Amino acid sequence: MFLVRESESVAGSYSLSMLDADVNGVHQVKHYRIRDLEDGGVYISPRLRCTDIADLIQHYSGRSATVGGLNGYSSVCSSEVNGL
Numbered sequence: 001m002f003l004v005r006e007s008e009s010v011a012g013s014y015s016l017s018m019l020d021a022d023v024n025g026v027h028q029v030k031h032y033r034i035r036d037l038e039d040g041g042v043y044i045s046p047r048l049r050c051t052d053i054a055d056l057i058q059h060y061s062g063r064s065a066t067v068g069g070l071n072g073y074s075s076v077c078s079s080e081v082n083g084l
Contacts, residue, residue, distance in 0.1 A: 002060075004053060007033060014053065016044065016060075 007013040014034040021027050032044045034053060042056055043049045050056040 002057070004034070004057065016056075018060075 001019040003017045005015055005017060007015045010033065013036075016032045016034055018030050018032070019027060020030050034042050034044060034056065036042055037049060041049050041051050042053055044056065044060075048059065050059060
């Protein structure tokens, strides 16, 4: 389960909030800032750049933020980053 929302701490930015479970099965909400790229596109981890928020959500859908960590993913999004 996830929610993309306006950032409370950075005006004009968005955050990804996810319900996740730790290794003991305890549920918690985690928040990740979605950052913009200068040449278009967005990212949470600089190792994974996506063309837009929809592409980023598609990539992370069904993945656990705890198991491996969001920063543990190093594959590319389905589309190349070449603008929005």
